[in-house]
Amino acid sequence: MEKEPNILYQKFQTTGQERIRLACALEGFFSEEDGKETEKSAYGQYLKRRIRPAMEALIREENVGKMELLEEQGWFGAAELDQFLAIARKEHRLESLVWLMKLKDSKYGYKDKTFEL
Template identity: 65%
Template sequence: MDESMGKQELYRKFQETGQEKRKLEIALEGFFMEKGEEARKEVYGTYLKRRIRSAMEVLIRSEDVGKMEVLEQQGWFGAKELEGFLRTARAEKSLSSLAWLLRLKDEKYGYEDRDFTL
């Protein structure tokens, strides 16, 4: 099976499956695989944007920082979601993901100083 047939089959499965977990896996695979297939990539991207929390959790667990960085560059999540991703990375003990997320937080939002005065 050539590459374009694989892409078409993947897209067909994405369109037809009713299982959300499988659909998310396919969308992640398709989004990062599609080169020159902007229409399909846009469909996958629209799906992932609506499910950014679930998509990032998959990438955090797999420690795929490169793909996490691509999703962050899309502007699909903000400070509130980032805090949730940090909690997930800590809970999953995903050290590479945690380090990247902490650096991202520092660069984009910084850290609030806590006031411990009595």
């Protein structure tokens, strides 16, 4: 079983396909097994640079727990959060949408629009 994380990291390092690299990074970053900190750090650095595709994947999976862990890293702000809300709405991912809306409300709030002339 010890070889599996190394295989995952090897695939992460060598693949030229971003879709596969993202999947490896997500799996490795959230792995419960005690892996090497350098590997976990590499996954984290990659996910930080690719936060939008990472969150899109988690929204499609409706994996709120992992979205929460990524949010705790502080890798995205209000503008990205609005994009994630739009994705969840478009993809009809209700659980993700509700969590993202609660996050927006607690962190940034909703601004009332004024229609003054």
